[in-house]
Amino acid sequence: MFLKKSTFFTTGQLAKRTGLSLRTLRYYDQIGLLTPDKDQTGAVRRYGVDDLSRLQQIQTLKYVGLSLEEIRSILAAEMDSSGKIRDSLLAQLDVLRQKMLHTENVVKAIRRALEEGNALSEGGWNHLADIIQAVQTDQKWGEQYRSPSRLQSRMHLYDRFSTNPHGWYKWVFEQLGREPDVHLLELGCGDGALWQRNADRIPESWRITLTDLSEGMVEEARSRLKDLPQFKFLVADAQDIPFHDGQFDKVIAGNMLYHVQDIPKAIREIHRVIKKGGCFYTTTMSLRHLQEVEQLGISFDPEMEVLDRVIERFHLGNADELLSPFFREVEPFFYEDSLRITEAQALIDYMISTPMNARSRLQGAALDRFRTYVEQILEREGALLVTKENGMYKGRK
Structure with a gap:
C-alpha cells in the first residue's frame, strides 16, 4: 500500500502494522532512537512515513547484529545528509548480502567437518577451529552499511x-x-x-x-x-x-x-x-x-x-x-x-x-x-x- 506523506499511525496502529510490541516502540521513544515529530501536541504519539522508514532501518540493522548505540550513530550521521529512502534500502541490501555470505561460509565449514569424518576425532580439531574462525570473522557490519x-x-x-x-x-x-x-x-x-x-x-x-x-x-x-x-x-x-x-x-x-x-x-x-x-x-x-x-x-x-x-x-x-x-x-x-x-x-x-x-x-x-x-x-x-x-x-x- 502506498503511503502519503500525510499518513500517520498511533503507537498501537504502528505496533499492529509492523508486528513490534508496544513496549519496544515506547522504549525506542524513551531513548530517543525513534521519536515522533516534536511539533505534535497531546498525549497520543503519531508516527509519519519518515518515522516508518527510520523504524525499518532500525529493525534491519538490529537483525544484522548492530547494537542500538551503533544504529543511533549511523542514523545520526545520515540525518545531515541528503540520503533518500532508495539509497538507504540499497545500503541495507548490501549489508544483508554480506551477512548471507558470512553465514554461507559458516555453513560450508560445518558441512566440511561433517563430510570429512567425526569432528571430534584426532584430526577433527582443525575442522572445529575452522568453524570457530568462520563464525568469528569480523564483518564490521556498521561499516558495511555505508553508501557510495x-x-x-x-x-x-x-x-x-x-x-x-x-x-x-x-x-x-x-x-x-x-x-x-x-x-x-x-x-x-x-x-x-x-x-x-x-x-x-x-x-x-x-x-x-x-x-x-x-x-x-x-x-x-x-x-x-x-x-x-x-x-x-x-x-x-x-x-x-x-x-x-x-x-x-x-x-x-x-x-x-x-x-x-x-x-x-x-x-x-x-x-x-x-x-x-x-x-x-x-x-x-x-x-x-x-x-x-x-x-x-x-x-x-x-x-x-x-x-x-x-x-x-x-x-x-x-x-x-x-x-x-x-x-x-x-x-x-x-x-x-x-x-x-x-x-x-x-x-x-x-x-x-x-x-x-x-x-x-x-x-x-x-x-x-x-x-x-x-x-x-x-x-x-x-x-x-x-x-x-x-x-x-x-x-x-
Whole structure:
C-alpha cells in the first residue's frame, strides 16, 4: 500500500502494522532512537512515513547484529545528509548480502567437518577451529552499511588537490589500449567512475561487464552509465567469478584486491576467465601512500587511525610476487602524483570516510578542536603536502 506523506499511525496502529510490541516502540521513544515529530501536541504519539522508514532501518540493522548505540550513530550521521529512502534500502541490501555470505561460509565449514569424518576425532580439531574462525570473522557490519558517498568523499579530495593535472582515471583508461572488439570485465567497479569519466573515449565495439560485491555500488554504476549501450552490470564475488573459462580479452580490478579474503583464489579465478594472450590490469598503492594524513591524525590524537592497513595485503611492493605465479610478462606502471591540500573540511571529510576509527574519534568538541588544529597548520604552512603513490600492474596470460 502506498503511503502519503500525510499518513500517520498511533503507537498501537504502528505496533499492529509492523508486528513490534508496544513496549519496544515506547522504549525506542524513551531513548530517543525513534521519536515522533516534536511539533505534535497531546498525549497520543503519531508516527509519519519518515518515522516508518527510520523504524525499518532500525529493525534491519538490529537483525544484522548492530547494537542500538551503533544504529543511533549511523542514523545520526545520515540525518545531515541528503540520503533518500532508495539509497538507504540499497545500503541495507548490501549489508544483508554480506551477512548471507558470512553465514554461507559458516555453513560450508560445518558441512566440511561433517563430510570429512567425526569432528571430534584426532584430526577433527582443525575442522572445529575452522568453524570457530568462520563464525568469528569480523564483518564490521556498521561499516558495511555505508553508501557510495564514502567513496565519493575520497574521490573529491583527489579531484581537488592532486598535483598531476592529467587525472588518475584518464591515465588508467589509457593503459587499457584502444583495440576494437574487446570483451572486458571489471571487478570491483565501485560507482563506475572510471567509465563515466572516459565516456566519450570508450570504443563503440567494446563489450564491458561491470561487477561489484556491493549491490549498492552496482546500482550506482548502472544509474551513471545507463545511456551507454556497451555495458552490462552484475553483482559478483572476485573469488567466484560467474563466467566461463577464457571469456574475456581483458580484466581490470581497480584498488580492490587487498579487500578480497583469499587473494590467490581471486587471481586464479581472474586468470581462468581471461583468454590466452589476454591481459589483467590491477591498480593499487604503495605503503607510503597518504602517510602524512595518518601522521596528522596521530599528532592530534595518538589513538586515531585513518588509513586502512588492509593495503598491506596487496600493494605496489608485493603485487609482482602475488601475480607472477599466474601471469607472464608482469609489468609495473607508476602514476606520478601528490596532494597539495589547502582546505580543512575536505581533508576532514576524507579522514572520516575511511573504515578506521577517525569518524568515532572526531565527534562533537573533538571535531571542532581538530578543525581548528588543521586550519592553523594550513594557515602556517600554506598547504599540507601529501605523498600519493598509485600504480598499475599488467599481466599477460
